[in-house]
Amino acid sequence: MPPSSFRLATAITPVLGQVPQVATVDVLVAGGGSAGCVAAIAAARSGARVLLVERHGSLGGIGTSVLDTFYGFYTPGPNAKVVGGIAQEVVDALTMRDAAFIRPNTYGAGGGVTYSPEVLTMVWDELVAGSGADVLFHTMAIDVIVDAEGGDVTDVLLATRNGLLRASASVVVDCTGDADICAHAGAGYDGAETGEPVQALTTTFRVANVDTDRARSFPKQELFELMAQAASHGDYELPRQEGSIHRTPVDGVSLANMTRVVGVDPTDVRQLTRAEMDGRRQVGEYVRFLRDLVPGYEKASLVGLSSHIGVREARRVHGDYRLTADDVLSAQRFDDAIAQCGAPIEDHSGGTDTLWRYIPDNGVYDIPLRCLLPVGLNNVIVAGRCLSATHEAHASARSIAQCMAMGQAAGTLAALSSASRKPLRQIDVAELQRHLCRDGAMLSPKTSI
Ligand SMILES: Cc1cc2nc3c(=O)[nH]c(=O)nc-3n(C[C@H](O)[C@H](O)[C@H](O)COP(=O)(O)OP(=O)(O)OC[C@H]3O[C@@H](n4cnc5c(N)ncnc54)[C@H](O)[C@@H]3O)c2cc1C
Known part of the structure; x- marks a missing residue:
């Protein structure tokens, strides 16, 4: 049984001792969407023992179950490329199979990479399995156990076909899109639950x-x-x-x-x-x-x-920094950059049309690492559409290429943290950026090493 000072959000504490432990890993990635797959690949390639849990029976999240185009690789104006690394490997794997083509900027978000979602599903299987990460499908992370101080998630509770299981991890990467892990662990967030506007949903x-x-x-x-x-x-x-x-x-x-x-x-x-x-x-x-x-x-x-309705925005965590519309529209650069974005603010909040606001002069901004670090949690990092951002900034930073780039940063940092036994925030950002650049990620000129 865990010490009585441990806290669990659901009412199953009395039976916790009977919940079988399915794994003890360095890095647990919750959610196998675009961000989660890349996080798992990056962490496993960096030498961590990784478990990726996904509530559905396949990988890719919205990118395979709802749509078929990666935006965010290219800026809308001159089609400058701003994302590389593992995300580019995914595009290369699709292209090799004749399952993708570049679509010019007919929609407004920049040049897109349109692909076969079925082939992408198989590409994710190959890349994730090839990285050495372990995967559990049909497994939903339904709660967490946090330590006495409330800052470390020690275990994640999993609802599976085989009943409740638990997995222990040194670092948890929340790629659920909806920030489920952060919410269970007591982190703050904004979303419909807190009375904030969220974007409309779409069945494709x-x-x-x-x-x-x-x-x-x-x-x-x-x-x-x-x-x-x-x-x-x-x-x-x-x-x-x-x-x-x-x-x-x-x-x-x-x-x-x-x-x-x-x-x-x-x-x-x-x-x-x-x-x-x-x-x-x-x-x-x-x-x-x-x-x-x-x-x-x-x-x-x-x-x-689409195999389920597409959710653009659910919970946006409160991170050490919150990306704002000003940051987006002024092409802000940050010393702790882990990804770049040139996508416009594309807001589907209501009405009959979509609100577009473009970055002047084809600018590009950075997504800082601090947007991935939830306030109050020491060993949890997020990646993907649950990043810390205002509603408007989120409407720019949520494209799939950026989600994959955030995933690479989160997975790499999680592995560095677990290998060195240092908390996430004590890893030197420059060291993380060096690893990212070595692995093909594209960082701003200010931070490229
Ligand atoms: C309708 C629609 C159209 C869009 N169009 C485009 C577009 O054309 N191009 C583009 O680049 N972007 C587009 N976007 C945005 C983009 O698709 C998303 O922001 C991006 O895919 C999010 O990736 P993610 O990995 O953060 O989250 P998701 O893709 O949502 O992945 C989250 C994963 O976690 C799993 N999960 C959730 N909770 C749990 C849990 N508790 N336990 C275990 N697993 C869990 C989910 O099943 C899912 O696989 C669109 C979004 C929508 C909804």
Whole structure:
């Protein structure tokens, strides 16, 4: 049994001694999305014993279950590249399999890398397994045990097909997207639960039998006008009257990011359940609209729904530093940079369109390490869309390339911390940056070593 001074957020403390220990590792990564996969790979390649736990049965998170385009590698203006390292390896692995192509900046977020989500799922399996990281699927991190002072997470409780299990780790990397580990451990955060606005949710879909040439030659602005007219006549329920429908690596198949479910707290299971059904109902409406009215889609058939609704924003942790809109728009550089970003603020908060704010002069800003370090926790680091940022700054920094870059930094730091038995904050940032640059990461000119 753990000492009585240990704290557990759920009411199972009396049976804790009977919960089998599934692993004792250097680094536990919770969540196998874009950030978590890269964190696990980086930590394992750095020599740490790593366990990656994922609640679903495959890797890639939103990047494989909801969409098909990496944004954030390139800036919107001159298409300057700002992310490398393991993220670039992923792109190379997809390209080698003929499963990705670069899409010009038709959407607004910069050049995108559009890929096959199915092939990416397999690429993640290979890269993660190849790194030596251990993986448990169908395993949800549901709580943590923290030490008497409350600053160290000693164990993570896992709900699995085999019942409750626990895993002990020196460092925990929270890549759940929703900052589940931080929330269980008592860290502060902002999100719908705390009354903050969060972005709308989206169910994506794929249609086949598209006459791609005709569809592509129909101007985007005319498509958006058709949507507005169709919605205003009351014939179709189209809450978002713009969005993206684009070709994929499969001939005649397009992926649409168009639906919009607003006012949902994604951490509330009832609200999330309603959102799932609402998102799918909206897909029916958008498919009907496309088939009825849009050139090239007359014979389109619905062949795929995102396997769950896409959550853009849930909890943003309170970190040692909070990235702000000013930092983004003034292309701020930081001494403790661990990643770069040139993406605009892209806010899908409500209404029928999307709010875009671009960094002037094609600027690029840094994401500082302090945005990954939750206040009050010594051995927990976050990566991905739960970073410490304001709502607006988050709307820029959440692209997948940045999530992967943050994952590389978090995994590398976790391994350095566990190997040296020094707390995360006592690792020299310059040493971390040296490791990142050695491993291909792209840091700002100020910090490149
Ligand atoms: C609809 C939509 C469209 C978008 N479009 C684009 C786009 O085109 N290009 C782009 O670059 N970005 C896009 N984004 C943003 C981007 O996809 C995300 O910010 C990014 O994928 C987040 O990666 P992540 O690894 O932080 O989180 P996620 O991808 O959410 O991964 C989190 C992982 O953790 C797992 N998990 C969660 N909780 C637990 C738990 N308690 N225990 C175990 N496992 C857990 C989840 O199952 C998931 O696999 C979009 C987002 C949405 C929602």
